[in-house]
Amino acid sequence: MITRRKALTHTATGLVLAGLCNFLPAGLIGAANAQEAGAIEDVTLGDADAPVKIVEYASYTCPHCASFHNDTFEAFKRDYIDTGKVHFTYREVYFDRYGLWASMIARCAGPDRYFGVSDLLYSTQSDWARQGDPADVAASLKRIGAQAGLSSEEADACLQDAEKAQALVNWYEENVAADNIRSTPSFLVNGALHAGNMSLEQIASLVEEAS
Structure with a gap:
């Protein structure tokens, strides 16, 4: 359940954005804050004109979300997306x-x-997301970013971008409120909400029903 959502509400001057900066070189903060956050856009796969629209709500630190992406998503993408x-x-x-x-x-x-990068985050979730020290988590995420071609400087600037972090939190809160999301993973299938991890057979059944 989304039990800690309110902890992110006051991030403009609060703990989450402070946490972005408390373990990285101070010299990067000014440059990062100078970046424009820009509009937050959905990330999508597949034909925009496909008859079935599925929206997944998931957290990179959610074990059930990792299970779906590690065990089911590849086959779902191949067969349906x-x-x-x-x-x-x-x-x-x-x-x-x-x-x-x-x-x-x-x-x-x-x-x-x-x-x-999402695949890497989910496949290694038990390694990076369970670390107790924020600096260790940041270092692990930077290593994942490096596998996608981000330099250490680019990853530092990315994690220091407080305006983008706030924009993402605002975007997330608006989305979950609008779609009445209470847990992860949750799936909107042509607008109908289904909560919980799904097997390929379960999500295939929903696709067939919505087609």
Whole structure:
């Protein structure tokens, strides 16, 4: 359940954004804050004209979300997204600052590498997301970013971008409120809400019903 959502509400001057800066070189803060956050856009896969639209709400620190992406998503993408049956949208949910940081690294890698970074984040979730020290988490996320071509300086600037972090939190809160999201993973299938991890058979059944 989204039990910690309110902890992110006051991030303009609060703990989450402070947490972005408390372990990185101080010299990077000014340059990062000078970046424009820009509009937050959905990340999608597949044909926008596909008959079935699926929106997944998930958190990079959610074990059930990792299970779906590690065990089911590849086959789902092959059978339903790549074949033009489903247009897929992925929307991040932020239970905690680590999930927010992971999202920022994925987005800073760029749209062409976003889902590749997502795969790495989910496949290694038990390694980076369970670390107790924020500096260790940041270092792990920077290593994942490096696999997608982000330099250490680019990853530092990404994690220091307080305006982008606040924009993402605002975007997340608006989305979950509008779609009545209470847990992750949750799936909107042509607007109908279904909560919980899904097998390929379960999500395939929903696609067939909505087609």
